Amino acid sequence: MQIHFTGTGTSQGIPVIGCSCKVCQSDDKHDQRLRTAAVITADDVNLAIDVGPDFRQQMLMAGITSLDGVLVTHEHNDHVAGLDDVRPFNFMLGRPMRLYAETEVNSTLQKRFDYIFSDKGYPGRPSVELVDVSPGKVFQVGALDILPIKISHGMSDVLAFRIGGLSYVTDAKRIDSQAADQIRDSQILVLNALRHRPHHSHLTLSEAIDLAIDLNAEQTYLTHISHQLGLHDEVSGSLPPGIHLAYDGLILTL
Secondary structure, eight states, rough: OEEEEEEOOOOOBSOOOOOOSSSTTOOOOGGGGGGEEEEETTTTTEEEEEOOHHHHHHHHTTTOOOOOOEEEOOOOHHHHTTTTGHHHHHHTSSEEEEEEEEEHHHHHHHHHTTHHHHHOTTTOOOEEEEEOOOOOEEEEETTEEEEEEEEEEEEEEEEEEEEETEEEEESSSBBOOOHHHHTTSSHHHHHEEESEEESSSSHEEEEEEEHHHHHSSSSEESSBBBBOOOHHHHHHSSTTEEEEEEOOOOOEEE
């Protein structure tokens, strides 16, 4: 199984429009981050995680020509705003794109993208099949067993996903004991780390490091990074062994 990080930035991406900080002005490609997303590839199955506003660019850059579905962590715009861009996959594969999300998230998508789901359709609109999934209940896509895990995102919840030795956690603020047990001892843990200063709905760098150590992952890769965290090279040099900053285009094999 492989995970391809197609985006590792927070909701504004990096560089941020109009920002003159050293991160946004950096020429290092590691400091240029699209909105957080990934593609999981295993056993001839390609699964995207989230379909944010950079989805089209991410699929082109990653060379993805076949997609079996999208795992949706939650309904915030930086994770779903690119839904219309599943259309080329509809045309190529001749079928709807399956979205796997909690019932409440699927309901929100039906309202936000009502033209997709309306009875009054038009030729060329995206074709999407919404599949309800529930925390703690394993579901299958091809040969992959996928465990959705409920995570606190401040005043709302999101889904993390455990697929074999991989745990993918984004937009977390707190992880309760049940979720921790479901994530613990991962071969690879993907975990959000927004910045150094406290935030009401995201882990800080120090909180993410402490959590990764507690969860006993073999290797942890930090994502959903803002320009306030600092330069990739400088932050990377300060991290404990086994904890790394992810970056756009990074591919890991389990």
